[in-house]
Amino acid sequence: MSAKERKKKSTAAAVKDRAKKPAATAVKEKRQITAKLIPIYIMGKRYEVPEGLTIMKAMEYAGYILIRGCGCRGGTCGACGTVYRKPGDYKLQVALACQKTVEPDMYIAQIPFFPANRATYDFAGLTAAPEEVFKLYPELFRCVACNSCTKACPQGIEVMDAISALKQGNIAGAAQLSFDCIQCGLCTSRCFGELAQYHMFQLARRIYSARIVPRAEHLAEMVRAVNEGRYDRFLDELKQAKEDDLKKLYEEREVEPMAAGEDWKPKETRYL
Ligand code: FES
Numbered sequence: 001m002s003a004k005e006r007k008k009k010s011t012a013a014a015v016k017d018r019a020k021k022p023a024a025t026a027v028k029e030k031r032q033i034t035a036k037l038i039p040i041y042i043m044g045k046r047y048e049v050p051e052g053l054t055i056m057k058a059m060e061y062a063g064y065i066l067i068r069g070c071g072c073r074g075g076t077c078g079a080c081g082t083v084y085r086k087p088g089d090y091k092l093q094v095a096l097a098c099q100k101t102v103e104p105d106m107y108i109a110q111i112p113f114f115p116a117n118r119a120t121y122d123f124a125g126l127t128a129a130p131e132e133v134f135k136l137y138p139e140l141f142r143c144v145a146c147n148s149c150t151k152a153c154p155q156g157i158e159v160m161d162a163i164s165a166l167k168q169g170n171i172a173g174a175a176q177l178s179f180d181c182i183q184c185g186l187c188t189s190r191c192f193g194e195l196a197q198y199h200m201f202q203l204a205r206r207i208y209s210a211r212i213v214p215r216a217e218h219l220a221e222m223v224r225a226v227n228e229g230r231y232d233r234f235l236d237e238l239k240q241a242k243e244d245d246l247k248k249l250y251e252e253r254e255v256e257p258m259a260a261g262e263d264w265k266p267k268e269t270r271y272l
Contacts, residue, residue: 069112078182114185116196128211130169142193149187175208
């Protein structure tokens with residue numbers, strides 16, 4: 001057997017092995033789950049899954065191994081955009097698979113990747129002029145203000161308002177309105193005008209943070225201090241510390257309170 005054939009054989013065995021493990025786990029979980037089973041349809045195929053599961057967990061329960069369309073599992077990475085329709089309802093719904101729980105007779109299909117138009121640009125050459133956005137995304141003006149994008153947003157962002165801000169040249173407004181965007185692309189999947197809102201907003205936020213927001217002086221000062229070697233000795237101490245000492249230091253560190261004011265300072269000022 002040639003080296004190439006051997007490699008092919010071992011890769012095939014590894015893939016087979018990997019496929020076996022989650023299935024075994026799913027069987028074990030099935031035995032332990034006592035919740036009521038409800039029917040759902042994944043990609044048109046019927047499955048019975050315990051009620052109360054998220055779409056993502058229900059898919060895994062049904063035997064799907066998610067290598068795309070699954071990331072943080074906590075509603076923040078935007079990887080698990082999903083469409084579904086409920087019986088007797090003409091309307092196609094959208095959701096994040098890791099957040100939405102299954103309902104009886106739901107028809108589900110995931111959209112792990114949405115092939116939206118994303119402009120290519122050299123950011124170093126971009127200014128804060130609204131025309132930069134207009135040039136890169138001329139389809140911005142195809143927006144018909146139907147508000148489907150806002151209705152589709154799992155983050156509750158006023159997507160259409162942010163698009164209107166961009167059309168008016170208000171990059172800062174678009175950046176602020178879209179701050180919670182997780183780039184799931186569900187807005188784009190429902191857009192009549194074929195806009196890739198989430199890519200446009202990402203550009204707006206980049207321009208806003210790099211060209212519009214005043215520079216943070218305290219940050220610049222800290223970068224300067226790091227470059228001047230003010231922390232070298234402390235970093236060396238940390239690098240040489242034993243694992244248990246590091247853990248202790250971490251656990252006993254002074255944490256900034258949630259509601260601390262702008263002028264909050266730690267008691268230990270050695271590192272400032
Ligand atoms: S897996 Fe990250 S948002 Fe759902």
